[in-house]
Amino acid sequence: MATSTxxxxxTVLSVVGARPQFIKAAVVCQAINARPSAHRxxxxxxxxxxxxxxxxxxxxxxxxxxxxPTHQLGLGGLSPAxxxxxxxxxxxxxxxxxxxxAVIVYGxxxxxxxxALAASLCHVPIAHVEAGLRSFNRxxxxxxxxxxxxxxxxxxxxxxxxxxxxLAREGITDSVWMVGDVMIDALTQTQAAVTSGSAQTLRxxxxxxxxxxxxxxxxxxxxxxxxEVARLLRTFEGLDRPAVLPLHPRxxxxxxxxxxxxxxxxxxxxxxxxxxxxxxxxxxxARAILTDSGGVQKEAYFWGVPCITLRNETxxxxxxxxxxxxxxxxxxxxxxxALEQLPDPVRAxxxxxxxxxxxxxxxxxxxxxxxxxxRHV
Numbered sequence: 001m002a003t004s005t006x007x008x009x010x011t012v013l014s015v016v017g018a019r020p021q022f023i024k025a026a027v028v029c030q031a032i033n034a035r036p037s038a039h040r041x042x043x044x045x046x047x048x049x050x051x052x053x054x055x056x057x058x059x060x061x062x063x064x065x066x067x068x069p070t071h072q073l074g075l076g077g078l079s080p081a082x083x084x085x086x087x088x089x090x091x092x093x094x095x096x097x098x099x100x101x102a103v104i105v106y107g108x109x110x111x112x113x114x115x116a117l118a119a120s121l122c123h124v125p126i127a128h129v130e131a132g133l134r135s136f137n138r139x140x141x142x143x144x145x146x147x148x149x150x151x152x153x154x155x156x157x158x159x160x161x162x163x164x165x166x167l168a169r170e171g172i173t174d175s176v177w178m179v180g181d182v183m184i185d186a187l188t189q190t191q192a193a194v195t196s197g198s199a200q201t202l203r204x205x206x207x208x209x210x211x212x213x214x215x216x217x218x219x220x221x222x223x224x225x226x227x228e229v230a231r232l233l234r235t236f237e238g239l240d241r242p243a244v245l246p247l248h249p250r251x252x253x254x255x256x257x258x259x260x261x262x263x264x265x266x267x268x269x270x271x272x273x274x275x276x277x278x279x280x281x282x283x284x285x286a287r288a289i290l291t292d293s294g295g296v297q298k299e300a301y302f303w304g305v306p307c308i309t310l311r312n313e314t315x316x317x318x319x320x321x322x323x324x325x326x327x328x329x330x331x332x333x334x335x336x337x338a339l340e341q342l343p344d345p346v347r348a349x350x351x352x353x354x355x356x357x358x359x360x361x362x363x364x365x366x367x368x369x370x371x372x373x374x375r376h377v
Contacts, residue, residue, distance in 0.1 A: 009041055009042050010041045010042065010101035010371040011041065011098065011100045012032075012041045012044070012101060012102045012103070012104060012367070013044050013046055013094070013098065013100045013102075013103050013104070014029075014043065014044070014045050014103075014104045014105075014106070015046050015048065015091065015103060015104070015105050015106075015111055015112070015114070016045060016047055016048070016069075016111065017047060017049060017087075017109060017110070017111030018050050018109045020107055020109075020294075021106040021107055021111065021112075022061065023064065023295075024106045024182045024186075025045065025066065025104075026064035026065070026066050027182045027183075027185040027186050027189070027359075027360040028360045028363065029043060029045075029067065030360065031360035031361045032364050034361070035364065035368070039368060041102075041367075041368060041371070044071075044098070045066065045069040045070060045071075046073070046091065046094060047069035047071065047072045047073065048073045048076075048091075048110075048111040049074040049075045050075065050076055050083065050109060050110055050111045063275050063277060064276065071094055073086075073090045073091075075087055075090070080110055083110050083114075084110050084113065084114055087110065087115075088118045092118040092122055095118060095124050096122060101124075102125045102154075102367065102371060103115055103116075103118075103125070103126055103127070104126075104127045104367075105119075105126060105127070105129070106130060107129070108133065108142040108145045108146035108149070108294075109142070109145060110145065112146070112149055113144075113148055113149055116128070116149040116152045116153065117152070125374075126149070126153045126155070127155040127367055128149050128150060128153035128156050128157065129157050130181070131146075131150050131158050131163060132159075132160075132162075132163025132164055132165075133159070133163055133166070133294075133315035133316075134163075134315055135313045135314060135315045136313065137313050139221070140221070141220060142294075143315075146315075150167060150172060151170070151172070155175045155177065155366065155370060157179050157363045157366070158176060158177065158179065159178075159180060159181035159354050159359070160178070160180075160181070160318055160353055161353075162317055163178075164178050177363070179355070179359045179362040179363045180356070180357075180358070180359035181298065181355055182360045182363065183354075184298075184302060184352070184354045184355050184356070185355075185357050185359050185360050187357075188356075189357070190276075190277060190280060193277060194277065194284055195284075197277060197281060198284065198285055201277075201281040201282070202281070205244065205269070205271070207242075207244065207282075207285070209285045210286075210287045210345050211241060211242070212241055212243065212244050212269075212286060212287065213236070213239060213241060213242070213290055214244050214282050214288075214291075215236050215290040216245070216289075216291045216296055217232055217245070217248065217251050217291075217292055218248035218250050219293075219310075219311065221292075222292050222310060222311075222330060223250055223254045225254070226255050226257070226260045227258075228330070229254055229260075230260055231330070231332070232330055233245070234332075235332040235335055236267075236290070238267070238332075238336075239336070239339065240339070242266060242268070242269060243267065243268050243269070244269045244271065244282060245269065245270050245271065246271045246272065246279065246282075247271065247272065248273065249273070280299065280303075283305060286305055287305075287306075287342070288306040288307070288308060288342055289305055289306070290308045290310060291308075291310060292310040294316055297309055297316045298316055298319065298354065300319075300324065300325070301318075301319045301350055302350075304324070304349045304350055306324060306325075306326075306342050306343060307319065307324060307326070308325075308326055308328055308335060308338045309326065310328065310329065310330050314327060318353040318354070319350075322350050322353070323343075326338050
């Protein structure tokens with residue numbers, strides 16, 4: 001951990017590796033750059049390469065105007081255990097060379113856990129963005145990642161009151177901050193562009209507002225086999241309106257390895273991974289969203305679009321409590337029944353339980369003040 005008697009700006013490293021982390025890091029970068037130069041940390045990005053395909057990585061850096069990472073580890077395409085081990089080793093070497101004053105990790109991916117483990121081993125303070133989330137399902141790799149990271153973190157930045165209470169139940173009460181969700185910052189900033197670009201994007205795919213369902217499938221429990229994925233795709237194909245499915249690389253590879261080719265029909269439209277703006281447009285204009293993604297659940301909530309979650313639990317419990325999200329699992333009958341009970345398309349927007357779009361500014365202010373107070377500068 002860096003120490004110096006000379007006054008200097010602190011150095012902060014952000015560890016990213018997956019698409020949701022690029023979005024979160026982008027708004028944190030903006031908040032840091034908005035500070036006066038005398039009160040601005042030196043911020044660097046480290047990309048583990050967990051999402052390494054251009055459509056899942058390079059496109060997002062461009063669309064989000066993220067600065068190029070100072071380190072690109074290129075550790076995608078490995079098994080989770082090998083990926084975690086190699087990430088920890090590579091990140092620890094970077095921390096030893098760079099001597100950062102803090103490391104920021106985001107969410108609940110393998111990159112999150114690796115960034116936190118390496119920082120702990122190198123005695124570097126850890127800031128966890130999106131702390132305190134719990135699905136209470138320890139079979140989910142994401143649950144293990146987020147719980148372990150929270151117990152290693154120095155500063156815990158929570159997206160909701162529920163996440164603060166989850167930490168308190170585990171005995172974590174120091175340096176816990178309810179700042180809101182940084183992904184709401186990103187949605188707030190893109191809202192005008194999404195509205196203005198919707199018509200053109202929908203025309204490109206021959207879609208009409210409310211005339212289709214948007215689906216995403218990528219969680220490990222839903223992609224264990226091609227048969228499981230195929231069952232979901234057949235369910236989507238049999239719905240009462242077309243289902244649009246941007247195909248996640250993990251899902252695509254499961255199908256490819258099994259030699260199964262998904263049919264392209266008017267009822268099931270498979271797309272390659274889409275850009276962040278296009279994804280938001282598809283979400284906002286859908287009649288409903290069927291997803292196993294935590295981030296997409298939040299985005300559906302922000303847009304006020306009904307969400308059918310293809311899981312039996314969620315860490316974003318507020319979306320369920322307020323009636324915008326239903327947990328149905330993956331059984332075809334449960335999915336169809338939930339869609340038959342959709343609310344009318346015109347409804348009041350949900351209340352802003354995840355903040356009002358200034359979470360990143362709050363987070364950066366707290367972090368910089370803490371670094372000053374603890375004499376890291």
